[in-house]
Every structure is written in structure tokens, then in C-alpha cells.
Amino acid sequence: MIELKTPAEIQRMHVAGRFVAEVLSEVGRIADVGVNxxxxxxxxxxxxxQRGAESxxxxxxxxxxxxxxxxxxxxxxxxxVLHGLPHDYTLRDGDVLSADIAVGIDGWVADSARTIVVGTPAEEDLRIIRATEEALEAAIAVARPGNRVGDLSAAIWAVARDYGYPxxxxxxxxxxxxxxxxxxHVSNMGRPGRGLTLRPGLTLALEPWLAxxxxxxxxxxxxxxxRSADGSRTAHSEHTVAITEDGPLVLTRREEEVPPPVRA
Structure with a gap:
């Protein structure tokens, strides 16, 4: 069953989303070479x-x-790339770190993920991170009433194809x-015009990830x-998004985040 949320309920999700964004900003700030x-x-x-939230x-x-x-x-x-179990590992220069978190506050949930490079970045790592960020923004751009879930999937897939990533x-x-x-479910590959029609009140976690x-x-x-089956490096970007009459509302946008432009 798909539950459409009222504007008031979306605002309650936004409270959780702001906290999720705060956590990921903090992880990006403190994750450094030598941090376990x-x-x-x-x-x-x-x-x-401290926030009184629930994991x-x-x-x-x-x-x-x-x-x-x-x-x-x-x-x-x-x-x-996904579901990484925190363990006794000390970050090294050049490591690619994906952080993914979902919390509930007062019964409403938000979910988001980001990928960063610790220390000295390699261009090929920045490139795949950029691809997931652009794919996410492309999906957000079409998260509007009247479009379909397949439009979201197709938007993600198109960016991955342009970059040459499977x-x-x-x-x-x-x-x-x-x-x-x-x-x-929102696949990261699909055809436009297919699937569920997007309606105001629908809330989605969109999350392109690539190897x-x-x-x-x-x-x-x-x-x-x-992990990627061949050991190649990966990246993952995710936001919680609400479909509204006025278009997409990103509930987990970080304060310092500068979204990449959406490809024409």
C-alpha cells in the first residue's frame, strides 16, 4: 500500500530530514585520515x-x-557501496567513504547518503561521485506530479550511461x-512513462549508486x-524527496551542499 502524506506530515518528515542532513554534514567534517x-x-x-531521534x-x-x-x-x-558494517578500520589517504543513514523523529523517517574522498582525491573517484550526484539531481528534477516512477529510473540511467558506468x-x-x-521500489534503470504515476504527497528515497x-x-x-564484484571503486548518493503540487521538495538537503546542474 502506498500512503500519500499531507503537507503537515511532509513537514514532520522534513524535521527528520534536516537532522539526517546535519549528521551527514558532520560525518563529512570529521572523516579524515587516521579516523576509525x-x-x-x-x-x-x-x-x-542527544536529538532524541531513533535509528x-x-x-x-x-x-x-x-x-x-x-x-x-x-x-x-x-x-x-551499500550496507557497510562499521568495523575496526582506520581511514587512509585517498579512501572513498560512503555514509548512509536513516532516522525517525516523532514517528516520521528520512534517509540520505553521500560519498566523499578522504584526504587526497583521485580524479576517477571524484568522477564517479559526481555521476551519482548528477543522477540524483536528474531524478529529483522529474519528481513532479503526473510523471511516473519510470521517469525517475530513466533519468538516473541516462546519467550513468553518459558517464559510461554500468x-x-x-x-x-x-x-x-x-x-x-x-x-x-524505484529502480536505477528504467523506461520513461512506465510505472506508478507520481502524485502530491508521495515521498521517496532516491538513491543512485554505481561501481x-x-x-x-x-x-x-x-x-x-x-561490494563491487570486481573490486572497482563505488559511490552512492541519496535524498528523501516529497512530491508536491509545486514540484519536488528535497527533505534531506545539507546546508553546505551545492547541487550539480541538471543535464539538458
Missing amino acids: LLDLEHHVRDMIK CYWDYSPSFGRGPFRNVICLSVNDA VNTEFGGHGIGRTMHESP RTTDRIVYDPDGWTI
């Missing part, structure tokens, strides 16, 4: 506790994954609201961390 992933995890735990990840037990997730943020490094369809975007994962040279994935022994 577990230190980042515990710092975010403290932020969630959507703690005890999360989907059909994939091995046992309940017992962390509050996903931290994925280099060839890891696209995996096993994991993608999703509805969001009272819980982290709601209907509909440089493969669309295949493998799982770590931890049962959670997803």
Missing part, C-alpha cells in the same frame, strides 16, 4: 541520542543481511514515510557489506 570507522559510528550514536538501522533484519544490524549508520569504503538493479530507491522502506566497471555485487562475510 567505529569512532564515526559512536559519534553518530551520540548525535542521535532505523538498529535491529533492522531484512531478508538479506546476517542477523539484525547493530549499528546506526552504514559506512562503506572504496569497493564497498547499473545494478538489485537495490535502488524506495518509498519512505512512517517506516524506512515503503512502496514503491566503476561492473554491475555485479558480492557480499562480505559479515552478511551486510555489499
